Amino acid sequence: xxxVDTAGQTDRQALRSVLDERAGxxxxxxxxxxxxxxxxxxxILVPRDPTDFDLLIEAVRPxxxxxxxxxxxxxxxxxxxxxxxxxxxxxxxxxDQLYSFDRDTLISAIPRPQDQPEDxxxxxxxxxxxxxxxxxxxxGATDEHRALxxxxxxxxxxxxxxxxxxxxxxxxxxxxxxRSRLSGARNIVDVIFSxxxxxxxxxxxxxxxxxxxxxxxxxxxxxxxxxxx
Numbered sequence: 543x544x545x546v547d548t549a550g551q552t553d554r555q556a557l558r559s560v561l562d563e564r565a566g567x568x569x570x571x572x573x574x575x576x577x578x579x580x581x582x583x584x585x586i587l588v589p590r591d592p593t594d595f596d597l598l599i600e601a602v603r604p605x606x607x608x609x610x611x612x613x614x615x616x617x618x619x620x621x622x623x624x625x626x627x628x629x630x631x632x633x634x635x636x637x638d639q640l641y642s643f644d645r646d647t648l649i650s651a652i653p654r655p656q657d658q659p660e661d662x663x664x665x666x667x668x669x670x671x672x673x674x675x676x677x678x679x680x681x682g683a684t685d686e687h688r689a690l691x692x693x694x695x696x697x698x699x700x701x702x703x704x705x706x707x708x709x710x711x712x713x714x715x716x717x718x719x720x721r722s723r724l725s726g727a728r729n730i731v732d733v734i735f736s737x738x739x740x741x742x743x744x745x746x747x748x749x750x751x752x753x754x755x756x757x758x759x760x761x762x763x764x765x766x767x768x769x770x771x
Contacts, residue, residue, distance in 0.1 A: 574627035597640040609645035686719040689752040692759040712737040729755040
């Protein structure tokens, strides 16, 4: 790091300063890039395209915050061998896309219904986003988690529905993911959101279908009322 002036910087700030310099880019190829979830070392990341080391560098925030979010889309392989990353034997993910942002930036970009006050809508959206992220053992490895994570960052209708339900004095009581009846050659799941009225305990349910067959999930049907059959 002697080529870069890092006086007064924190360790993370110094690391980012060095990696930002062209002369220090070779270090990005030597670093073991570990993806942590809730503080646990979960995956080792490697770019499928060598030019995507820039995405890893951008994920090194000089001043990290507790609402920072990194979304990784890639293919999970086998566990790392013992001689790699100081013996850290977790799955290696070869990624195609890596998005780094903070939660508030995402929420600010969600279209807000005109009848919803901005502060209340953002509070509702933040709560729903956090709840999806805290689904038990959500490491993005199962079809259930991949569908939920896709909706959290790509489908604003679930936030609109949550805000409308809160305005009607209903609370999100359950988020459930089931294999869809439409599954056959494709792997399709139904994501069901249940809202229970705070006064009379009646429950309304809404669902959206997501295709998780391949690396990139996509929407099959839009959010609509759900009826048990």
